[in-house]
Amino acid sequence: MRRPSFLILSALAVVPLHGYAVIKEVSRLSDDTVRLAAGTLYAALDRLSDEGLVEVDREETVDGRLRRYYRLTEPGASALAAEAEQMRRDAQMVAQRLRRAGPASAPSPA
Amino acid sequence: MPEDTRTARLARRYRWLLLAYPRTYRRERSPEILATLLDAAGPSQSRPAAREAAQLLRHGLGRRVAEFGRRAFVVAAFAAVLGGLSGIALGSWLAWRNVDLMAPDGTTAISLARTALPGPIDDKGDYSARENTFWNPYSNKTLHGGTGVRVGRTRVDGTMPPNAGFEQVAAAVQEQMRAQGWHDVHTTIERYEPNSSPWAMAEVTGTRDGYFAGVQVTPEDGNPATLTFDLMWAEPPGHLRDTILGGLAGALLGALLGLYSSKRMRRYGRGMQRAYSGLCLATLLMLTPACLGNIPTSSGSLLANTNRNGAGPSVYWGGFVIYGAEPLAILSLVPILAVLVGCVWPRPATARTTTTA
Numbered sequence: 270m271r272r273p274s275f276l277i278l279s280a281l282a283v284v285p286l287h288g289y290a291v292i293k294e295v296s297r298l299s300d301d302t303v304r305l306a307a308g309t310l311y312a313a314l315d316r317l318s319d320e321g322l323v324e325v326d327r328e329e330t331v332d333g334r335l336r337r338y339y340r341l342t343e344p345g346a347s348a349l350a351a352e353a354e355q356m357r358r359d360a361q362m363v364a365q366r367l368r369r370a371g372p373a374s375a376p377s378p379a
Numbered sequence: 380m381p382e383d384t385r386t387a388r389l390a391r392r393y394r395w396l397l398l399a400y401p402r403t404y405r406r407e408r409s410p411e412i413l414a415t416l417l418d419a420a421g422p423s424q425s426r427p428a429a430r431e432a433a434q435l436l437r438h439g440l441g442r443r444v445a446e447f448g449r450r451a452f453v454v455a456a457f458a459a460v461l462g463g464l465s466g467i468a469l470g471s472w473l474a475w476r477n478v479d480l481m482a483p484d485g486t487t488a489i490s491l492a493r494t495a496l497p498g499p500i501d502d503k504g505d506y507s508a509r510e511n512t513f514w515n516p517y518s519n520k521t522l523h524g525g526t527g528v529r530v531g532r533t534r535v536d537g538t539m540p541p542n543a544g545f546e547q548v549a550a551a552v553q554e555q556m557r558a559q560g561w562h563d564v565h566t567t568i569e570r571y572e573p574n575s576s577p578w579a580m581a582e583v584t585g586t587r588d589g590y591f592a593g594v595q596v597t598p599e600d601g602n603p604a605t606l607t608f609d610l611m612w613a614e615p616p617g618h619l620r621d622t623i624l625g626g627l628a629g630a631l632l633g634a635l636l637g638l639y640s641s642k643r644m645r646r647y648g649r650g651m652q653r654a655y656s657g658l659c660l661a662t663l664l665m666l667t668p669a670c671l672g673n674i675p676t677s678s679g680s681l682l683a684n685t686n687r688n689g690a691g692p693s694v695y696w697g698g699f700v701i702y703g704a705e706p707l708a709i710l711s712l713v714p715i716l717a718v719l720v721g722c723v724w725p726r727p728a729t730a731r732t733t734t735t736a
Contacts, residue, residue, distance in 0.1 A: 288415030307416045308434025311408070312441065334414035 270352045274313050276303055278322065278341060278349040285326035285340035288314075314339060322348055385425045390417060392427055399439025401446045451641030454659050455634045461663070461670050462633020463626045468673035470625020474618040483590060483610045488533035491587065492608040494559035495594055496537035497551045500608070504533040537594075537606035545598040548606060549581035552594045561585035561592070576600050586613040622675060643722040655721065658714040665711035 270278075273295070280286060280294035291314075292305045305313075317323045322345035326338040341349065393416045397409045416431070427435075444452065483491075485504030492500050539548060549566050556564045564585035571578050577597040584593045591613040597605045644655040674681040 288411065289418035292415070292419055306431050306434035307412060307419060308431065308436075308438040310415070311412055312434075312438040315442075334417065335410040336414060337411045 455637030466629020
């Protein structure tokens, strides 16, 4: 799973969000390292919808602007959890290998 | 700038970019995407950021590709190439179609030969059959019948001045042609193996009054030196323009036909889709030899040299008849017609019911 998709699913994990809210949440979750363009966001949302990982929750019109909210589906939540678990195992494996390589390579505590 | 004006201008520019998306997608999603774009815009932003615009175009065009299907673009690309090559040859053929089959006649050739050749000349012109100028198996050395452009040539023999080298004679011919109003006069000298006969040849070419002339001078080498004047039609003025326009029109038509047929055939089930792919492949295999043979060259087309000294006609049918390509090219009309019938044929009722359900 690509990082933008992973972050979009993570953004939708708590509550349904509309497009701009997803962009803001992804930016916040990634400490401003990922700034999604709208074209990228909707390409990812189309793909995730086709895969059944997200779906439309509801629509609202605010100040004449249509806002469509998206939510995570059950398969989406499972896929996100599986991806997170995989990343956790990978991170653990890398940390172990660095520790074994010596103190110079070991990650410094945050 | 007032806020409303700025937002309206930005929205208008975003709407232009959203035109990259297919109409159905745009109808369903553009209000939502536009709202997101306006929400995400900076407070003083009045035009889309370059990155945002690029992503919208990329995604929009990607949706269009997805809507047509990748196969449609592959089919369209091949159809454009085949259509372009056929159009190039057809445009060239159209430019040459008004050439008088019987020209140049002997009288014209002799009068023009007098303006090019130094010294006395024969008082008769030898009209050569078109197989010398245009490869056409149907010509049978006649001026009628067949399917190609028939550009004849008439040869007039001159007399070599005594004790003159062939290069000197060629220079004299060039000087005389220029003095007598011939245009684009050029001399080419070729030298062959010392033991070959002739061991060298000089050719002076030029155009005048819509005719193209090639004067060939060969040195004495056991055989007597010769001086010959070949007259044929010059390249028509609109030849290059018609060739290019024909190619562009053919490529466009081929691409549109490929896209249209691919889209229309998507209405059918898998069996018909496979049949459509087969028909496209059959058309490609049948038409490719003829189209490759028709690629224009300076002397005709890739597989059909007109043996003409100047820029010759692209042999529209030449490629079709070389190496048995013609029957295949004619047969290719069958799969093409089958594809067209499949495009306009009403969709079966059963398929419609299934789709609606």
